[in-house]
Amino acid sequence: MRPSGPDCATSLPIGSDADLAWVRQQVRQCAARLGFGLVQQTKLVTAASELARNTLVHGGGGHVEITPLDNGRTQGLRMCFVDSGPGIHDLELAMTDGYTSGGGLGLGLSGAKRLVHEFAVDTEPGRGTTVTAVAWVAHVPSSRPGAG
Numbered sequence: 001m002r003p004s005g006p007d008c009a010t011s012l013p014i015g016s017d018a019d020l021a022w023v024r025q026q027v028r029q030c031a032a033r034l035g036f037g038l039v040q041q042t043k044l045v046t047a048a049s050e051l052a053r054n055t056l057v058h059g060g061g062g063h064v065e066i067t068p069l070d071n072g073r074t075q076g077l078r079m080c081f082v083d084s085g086p087g088i089h090d091l092e093l094a095m096t097d098g099y100t101s102g103g104g105l106g107l108g109l110s111g112a113k114r115l116v117h118e119f120a121v122d123t124e125p126g127r128g129t130t131v132t133a134v135a136w137v138a139h140v141p142s143s144r145p146g147a148g
């Protein structure tokens, strides 16, 4: 699966609440341009919001890489959240609904995973964390009379 061109491919810093707002806005704009519907746009923005907040709060800041995809059948959007923070020592525990090491709700990682089609966490204690989320535009087949 290859990037579908430079269109809305970008890398954005995550170091402040203002950055989080900008990331949300850019994800929505890119998703809309790629043809995601309103519901899927909102899912992507919600996932991005949670993952970017984790990068900021737990990872001590970092950046997100937003990449448009094209697998030959449909358009997709990949978001890679990267930090060089403390890493996640127990990933299974961190992915559990309701688990938080701080005062959060513990629904960010597990919730974000449910909102996208592909989800991966690459983390190493002491070195940092990269969370990758991918979603694909769902094309509803048109129902033409007499077709198929």
Ligand SMILES: Nc1ncnc2c1ncn2[C@@H]1O[C@H](COP(=O)(O)OP(=O)(O)O)[C@@H](O)[C@H]1O
Residues within 6 Å of the ligand: 050, 054, 055, 058, 059, 083, 085, 086, 087, 088, 094, 095, 099, 100, 101, 102, 103, 104, 105, 106, 107, 108, 109, 110, 129
């Ligand atoms: N980028 C990260 N770096 C280090 N730890 C993280 C990161 N993202 C998540 N975690 C760990 O995973 C836990 C669960 O994350 P999450 O489900 O978003 O809950 P919350 O952010 O509400 O604590 C966090 O409490 C934290 O311990």
Ligand SMILES: [Mg+2]
Residues within 6 Å of the ligand: 050, 053, 054, 104, 106, 107, 108, 109
């Ligand atoms: Mg969180």
